[in-house]
Amino acid sequence: MDERRRESGFRERTRIDDARERLRGRVSTVERTETVPVADADGRTLAAAVTARRAVPGESRASVDGFAVAASTTFGASDRSPALLDADGDVGDGGPTGGARRVDAGDPLPSGADAVVPVGGAALVDDTVEVFDPVAVCDGVAAVGSDVAADQSLYEPGRRLRPPDLGLLRAAGVETVTVRERPRVAVVPVGDDLVDDEPGPGESVETDSLTVIRLVERWGGVAERHGPVADDAAAIAGALRDAATDADIVATTGGSGLGESDRVPDALASAGSLFVHGIAATPGESLGLGSVDDTPVVVLPGGPAACVVGAMQFLRPAATWADGREYEEPPTGPAMLARKVPSEPGVRTYVRVRFDAEGGQRVAVPIRTDGPLSHSSVGLADGWIEIREGIEGLPEGDLVAVQRWGWSP
Incomplete structure (x- = not known):
């Protein structure tokens, strides 16, 4: 990495929508399929059309x-x-x-x-x-067949099955369905100081991979942890190549910034390609995007909030595209902003909030943070407010849309 860049910071930051579009072109739809019982198909994406085997009802x-x-x-x-x-x-x-x-x-x-x-x-x-x-x-x-006729087309490929769909399929005599295999995501935590057990002086419990893996599972993928890997460019590059062998998407956590120990961008560039480093978002500015052997790589920052922002804005869309579906923004709910929130022009800002009640109205209270390593500001948040690039802060009392990131699509 250019030392001048380490000293000056991110002079150019890619907008989220532009970066996401670049990532879109690197993600391939999973073509592997499997046949599963209808009872186990909740949340799975159909790879083949389904027709009714019998009429519903079968008798008047x-x-x-x-x-x-x-x-x-x-x-x-x-x-x-x-x-x-x-x-x-x-x-x-x-x-x-x-x-x-x-x-x-x-x-x-x-x-x-x-x-x-x-x-x-x-x-x-x-x-x-x-x-x-x-x-x-x-x-x-x-009457016979008044609900569903025998041989009636029910669902086309690409549909993500829901519990009511499963009930209809069983009623129509469908016992198994052909679905896409779940996208495989390899999660690689990076950092010399990361441990899995009780931390000693200068050490930290590695938590980002747990968060990311559970999010991936909520989004319909399967995730496997690799590492942790030390802050060494050669070791990281080797871990990336290994992870890309069997994964549809690779995600790293930590080591994404401009500090002396932040070696992931350099390692990714040497192992494959790095086409985005630095996005116009806070938290999450140091996020990167690249690929290794045609496998897309999402470089997530190590701070809890920045990691979740990056995962939601890039890893979730990637997993959705790999599953053969279109990306949808998280659902939102209205709330009154308890106090004004500043934001930087040209930067997309994500504000963690908790819900309160005032006069029978839901109130969004911004959570004060104590730096990028604050776990509580993420774990105690009920939702997030997204402030778009062209807006310079939000005033107190404004009616805002709160994203519910804990939602399972």
């Missing part, structure tokens, strides 16, 4: 609680002159002395029935059903 059923009848036996019925049907008789008898059977919604229709009189349209008196409201054929009935 009552769609309301009431009395199954032959519709012809109720013609002319009224409050003054109800149709009188035998509660114990055969529904198919027909005529004014035909039968009626009590059914609940979802019950199969008895033989001869072609309609259901709702509970409010009839009354059971001794062994006779008095019908006050006449019904037509198919009233109160879910």
Whole structure:
């Protein structure tokens, strides 16, 4: 790295949208597929179209609680002159002395029935059903295939299955589906001072990889930890090449800045390519993007907040694209800003907030931080406010959109 750059900082910072677009061109859709039981397919992305194997319902059923009848036996019925049907008789008898059977919604229709009189349209008196409201054929009935027809197309490739989808598939006789394999993400924490156990003087417990791995799992991928790796360019380059062998995406944590010990950018450039280093965002300015052997690499900063910002803005889109889906921004909810928040023009700012209540209204209270290593400012946040590049801060009392980054898509 140019020593002048170490001394002067990031003179040029790439805007988030531009950097994300560069990353988009390096991410390949996972073409590996597998067949899984429908019960295990929640959140999986279809790799093949799915059609119904059977009609739903497979037989005519009552769609309301009431009395199954032959519709012809109720013609002319009224409050003054109800149709009188035998509660114990055969529904198919027909005529004014035909039968009626009590059914609940979802019950199969008895033989001869072609309609259901709702509970409010009839009354059971001794062994006779008095019908006050006449019904037509198919009233109160879910006919065969009225919900789903046999061989009906249900879902196309690229759909990410949800729990209600699984219920429909099971009802339609689909037992297994072909889905894309989950994108594989290799997470490589970097730092001489990182330990997994009780830290000694000058050491820190490595936590970023845990955060990133669990986020990847929420986004539908699978993640594997490599390392930690020491602050040595050659060791980092070797770890990157090794991680890229079996991964669809590689993410590093830490060592991304301009300090003497920040060796990841140099190592990535030597092992493959580094096409972005420094983004116009805070926190997260030192994020980098590159590739090794055609595998995209997201270089995440080591601070807890900057790491999460980088993961949300770049690793999540990459995992989504690898899964064959389009990226969507996190959902937001409205809240009133408790106090003004400054921001730098030209820089996208992410403000951690906690929710409070005031006069029955949700209030977003910015969390004060004590530097880039503050875990509590991330772990205690209910959401984040995104201030776009063209806005110079937000005033107190402003109605803001709070992103819910804990959400699982």
